[in-house]
Amino acid sequence: MAQTLLDRIWDAHEVAPGLLYIDLHLVHEVTSPQAFDGLRLAGRLVRRPDRTLATADHNVPTDGTPVAERIRDELSRVQVQTLERNCAEFEIPVYSLGSRHQGIVHVIGPELGVTQPGMTIVCGDSHTATHGAFGALAFGVGTSEVEHVLATQCLVQAKPRSMRIHYRGELGFGVTAKDLILATIGQIGVDGAVGHVVEYAGPAIESLSMEGRMTVCNMTIEGGGRAGMIAPDQTTFDWVMGRPGAPPELPEQWLSLQSDSEAAFDREVEVDASAVSPMVTWGTNPGMVVPVTEAVPEPRSEQDERALHYMGLEAGVPIGEIRLDRVFIGSCTNSRIGDLRAAAELVRGRKVSEEVYAMVVPGSQQVKEQAEREGLNEVFVQAGFDWRGAGCSMCLGMNPDIAAPGERVASTSNRNFEGRQGRGARSHLVSPQMAAAAAIEGRFVDIREWAR
């Protein structure tokens, strides 16, 4: 019978009906302490430390604090040190603050080459779908399931339904993977993919870099999807091979990781990629999004009205007239070297608006080192950006990087929920290029025109 990519990976990992083997378990400081406590209480061990990898990302300051014990915020310090202690006790490799490989968990997995095609990957974080860009089945779990995987290397799972989002046409000039996924969520809604694993397909996906594919898969959860995936191809293999965790030779199994042409999906959606413009969110969830050329829409529900009120916006205001206080380039969605290169290209020789505080937070120490080798940090700093250390930072504001009440932020992150980037802060989600241009102009501009 014809199979989907999901079927192939699922079948290869079912230990028993409803019990899925997990090839890689990524761990961070926020959703793991209670899981380790649970193990200790029950006298259980970590079954496969060699299939587990930890880093500190959500809480870490980005001001150059060198080690966990120097973190000023007491609760953050305790949480990061707790991770370090737990990993030492259970013999799990950990890249904590101060490690050259520390960074956002969804940036370092692929970077180290431990994210590979055909694997099952979980992490106590909803953006785990990022790893699906490599043709892996990767999804977020809660702390009880983190404990379950630590103890058994398996998860009790009912198989999700399958969904394919097929993109017609190619992306236009100045339109990025971020715009593609924002437009998709705008089309299907924030619960459009609930209960499904989404496979992204079509020429617009095939021509994306691995980084672009990660951006698309990363935001699957914002459309409600359990996981997002893209069939691996030569682009994938070229990216993975040669990295520290990669196999010495290309495994033959990787070549058959696609959905059969006659495979049936539970749901199919078509999106016209050629019609996508640079996108900007106007509301308080990622589905509240319009092209930069349009205006804030008329509210169609009480929820919309509430969102407009929170955002301090009125219907009919052109997106290009929205003025900004802050710009954040970072997060597991858009903080990889390609994102930083694209943003730097636009700010080179320009100055950040006097009204704006702008920061760049590389996704990992490796990304930071690479950017510095290329002189991108100089480009950003000369333009007036703050160049920071690696971590989740202002995506969720668990560290000191937060916006003040009422401040308006252009952010390359994934969530514009109320209070996400600081209590009362107003977030607009955009691509790195759109964020870079917004920092210079102090308002949103259509980079297709502006870049010329």
Place this chain on the structure above:
Amino acid sequence: MKAIETITGHVSVLDRDDVDTDQIIPKQFLKRVERTGFGEFLFYDWAKEPGWELPVNPILVAGRNFGCGSSREHAPWALEDYGFQAIVAPSFADIFRSNCTKIGLLPVELPAEACEAIARAGEAQVDLRDQEVRWPGGSAKFEIDPDVKHRLLGGLDDIGLTLQQDEAIEAYERQRQRTGPVTTAL
């Protein structure tokens, strides 16, 4: 985990769609390393809004796509610690739903009309064994994964059950063609 059979009592109503876990429990409370004590921070920012009311009852009736966003289990912990034992809504976000079942907080999916009727009735009984919600003037059946139901009815420890399949896990590990990357060898 406490076994669930029926949950009976008054209902609290939160009539909003797409309520995300950042609202249920904001990030500043995720820095704690304990599993308890999150109830007092439930809906921390919304609770400061004028007119906010969310009495402590066994049952919460919520809007569509409840619990979307982050995978933080702190959200179910906070709802459960606050006093809720069941949440009735037209739909739930996947990770949130799964997290609830892991701690014995029962997610019940019913059509919007049934949710509205329960909200109006002000009280209800959720019967897990019969997969039915009853309220003054009506009742409705609900679907639940049979395996999840079995675990909730028995208050069973998921990990303990999986560990009973240790031989199958070991056999799987032995038979694999490719084992994947070794994190301890990086």
